[in-house]
Amino acid sequence: MATNVNAYAAQSSDADLKPFDIKRRNLTADDVQIEIEYCGVCHSDIHQVRNDWKNSQYPVVPGHEIVGRVTGVGDDVSNFSEGDLVGVGCMVDSCQTCPACENDLEQYCENGAVMTYNGPDEHLGGHTYGGYSEKIVVDKEFVLSIPENIDTKATAPLLCAGITTWSPLKHWDVGEGDKVGVIGLGGLGHMGVKFADALGAEVVMITRSPEKADDAKRLGADKVLISTDEQQMQEHAGSFDFLLNTIPVGHDIDPYIQLLGLDATMVLVGAIEPLDEFHGGGLIMGRKRVAGSVIGGIKETQEMLDFCGEHDITCDVEMIDIREINEAYERVVNSDVKYRFVIDMDSLKS
Amino acid sequence: MATNVNAYAAQSSDADLKPFDIKRRNLTADDVQIEIEYCGVCHSDIHQVRNDWKNSQYPVVPGHEIVGRVTGVGDDVSNFSEGDLVGVGCMVDSCQTCPACENDLEQYCENGAVMTYNGPDEHLGGHTYGGYSEKIVVDKEFVLSIPENIDTKATAPLLCAGITTWSPLKHWDVGEGDKVGVIGLGGLGHMGVKFADALGAEVVMITRSPEKADDAKRLGADKVLISTDEQQMQEHAGSFDFLLNTIPVGHDIDPYIQLLGLDATMVLVGAIEPLDEFHGGGLIMGRKRVAGSVIGGIKETQEMLDFCGEHDITCDVEMIDIREINEAYERVVNSDVKYRFVIDMDSLKS
Structure with a gap:
């Protein structure tokens, strides 16, 4: 037995x-x-x-x-x-x-x-x-x-880290022509950058830590946006088609909502935690969306693994x-x- | 001049x-x-x-x-x-x-x-x-x-009240076969109920006020869900395809997120205000979405007015x-x- x-x-x-x-x-x-x-x-x-x-x-x-x-x-x-x-x-x-x-x-x-x-x-x-x-x-x-x-x-x-980031990128149909921000460079974020890059998107690594910039670019990011720099955040306001938010703890989502363009979506994959209060107007003005996503289905996980084999992607x-x-x-x-x-x-x- | x-x-x-x-x-x-x-x-x-x-x-x-x-x-x-x-x-x-x-x-x-x-x-x-x-x-x-x-x-x-509720119902393709909740029975909410009903959805009026039940049904609601009744909220958990949230002030969205089914969306149309903190897990578990929407475009407004003429809908x-x-x-x-x-x-x- x-x-x-x-x-x-x-x-x-x-x-x-x-x-x-x-x-x-x-x-x-x-x-x-x-x-x-x-x-x-x-x-x-x-x-x-x-x-x-x-x-x-x-x-x-x-x-x-x-x-x-x-x-x-x-x-x-x-x-x-x-x-x-x-x-x-x-x-x-x-x-x-x-x-x-x-x-x-x-x-x-x-x-x-x-x-x-x-x-x-x-x-x-x-x-x-x-x-x-x-x-x-x-x-x-x-x-x-x-x-x-x-x-x-x-x-x-x-x-886990792979499928958690792959699934939302595929579900929200991220690809060529999209400006994608990956928020947070850790186990999830580094795979988000690799996948978004491999899917053909313009990838912006969004991080509080300027010292992560070189590594982000090595992983596939086209640009790095320092989230604590208000001028940089203002320059990118309203410009993103998709944001993959991998921050694993509660935080203020308002500054990231401001980055979304019309009808664009930010997907939370990390914070299974209480998030700070946020402003309803941030979503209302621009028909923006905040969504969640957890890992992925078995079929989708196999597709991700096959994609990794074809594109030589690992963690x-x-x-x-x-x-x-x-x-x-x-x-x-x-x-x-x-x-x-x-x-x-x-x-x-x- | x-x-x-x-x-x-x-x-x-x-x-x-x-x-x-x-x-x-x-x-x-x-x-x-x-x-x-x-x-x-x-x-x-x-x-x-x-x-x-x-x-x-x-x-x-x-x-x-x-x-x-x-x-x-x-x-x-x-x-x-x-x-x-x-x-x-x-x-x-x-x-x-x-x-x-x-x-x-x-x-x-x-x-x-x-x-x-x-x-x-x-x-x-x-x-x-x-x-x-x-x-x-x-x-x-x-x-x-x-x-x-x-x-x-x-x-x-x-x-204003009409197009503000019409636009998200149409944008998120609400219609027959959908279970739709309209949260808050005021100027916006009463139009949300009329439109969702006219579009063929099963309509649930969600309100704190039991005394509004009769009126909600007169307006077109199939059911009334009292949001302060935890047992009722539990019975409807995970069952909604779409929620139209017309509450005009800051509030706790977690109880409403719990009502959403897999891949379902709650659209905020009223609260251009700070909303309370919410739990990321509520969106992550079920790939749920919270979005916003403001009024509607001119073409869409004309479509709504024409629909009202055809279906004898007024405020x-x-x-x-x-x-x-x-x-x-x-x-x-x-x-x-x-x-x-x-x-x-x-x-x-x-």
Whole structure:
């Protein structure tokens, strides 16, 4: 029924991450078993380890940017075989029958998608465990193919940071002829710049930090707009077709609304938090829109991965050993990473 | 060059409205001269008389819901002739050349549409004067045809309250099969209910005031949702395709965002004011949108008026004499009008 697996888990809200044995279900007919090679470190891992969202269930085994090799498949699995390079993102299941699921929008499943960790585990009971682990067993519908031609370790964050920025760019049809602003240069923002650039848009990196300008341009930004410089903000007022707002904390959105042109949209992807008061007139004068977006559906995630293979796009990563995870968390919190930590899961064995 | 005209004006921010002589330009080749029969009382008249928006220029002659008869046309005017029943709304001019104007969106003119009152007057200098007046002279491009078959006095508020609610319903393609919520039952809201109903949507009136339920149903609402009743709000959570938010003051939008379904939009049309802080997660989880919209373009306004003629739609109005204007303002501020005051401009002569 279940197999013991080595993992790194937090056992209470103030606990460090520590070695921990968890159970993974044995293969069912629809399952794919994966030996995890790399797992990205997402800011939401930290939120959940620290119970910031008040819904963590311990032990928390974080990790939803998972890449590895297939080590076994169930009898009804035909789309994957042993040795395939595959990925798992933020979801491992959904109802598959609601209108959202039927439209390939499992992330908005009306019955609630099952998150890769801290979700309800229908197979073993309790809750799901994520990718800071040597193995994972996942329903075949939630397993992605990873292109073999790009740097594997740098693909892991595509499963969350990548799809989170790709999905709104595609949904709002961003491409050639559009002036796109990416607000905030972190794990999400650096992928937003790469994707918007690859999709043919004019890309403006919008940041408070002038020292990030060179890196933004290296990543694909045509211009850098310093958001604390009122004159620069005024020069760009009303000129953007689309803004991808990756700021991960509450903030004042009014200055960014002023940047939008007629009928233009700003999409929030980072701030699952209270935002400051804003002025209704900013939206009313110019028929502007503020929207939200969370990760992406499985089909769309595969399209993004295929696009990355074709266009040689990966994330900028810093590799760490699993024993460096707490230091890495501190650095993520301090925005001191370019731009995503990835854990080499071999380090779990040593 | 200019003709003296009798009007009602406020001469300072704490002044009552009083009889006042203003100048109207003589007809140019492109102008239409109108004898005003009726003028609606919009909440924004009060804001500007009282200088709430800190940009009023005195004397303020309010009024941008104007209906009257053509009494003269310039040499180059072919679309109107003497005796025609016509209307003038919130704008009397725009640049006519920017992308917004070229797309029939004069209300978003990049160079700034000229408002019917308190806008810069390029003809006589100073600023424009509105419809609390016996006559007005307006460029032919900003004059609307009013259907003769519907109650004239009840058409005046269509020029602002009507188009303000019509435009977003049409822009976001509201119609049969949509569940539409209209938030707030006042001058805007009552037109939102009538239009959404006439467009074939299922209409839910959303209000804090249970005593408004009967009237909302008379106006066309299929259901009434009391926004202070948490159980009712929970029952409707995630179920709306579109929300038209007519609340004219700052408020908490989070409870309304919770009502939106996947990819659904709430459009703000009333609150040109700071809104409370809101939770980013409300938009992110469900890819929801909050947008704004202001009045509508001239072409769209004519389409709305034609629709009203075809479907026998007018505003619910209370007629007043111009000398009752200050009492009417107090009642508007106290939401004590069903649903729009209209001034009979004959009273200006007596």
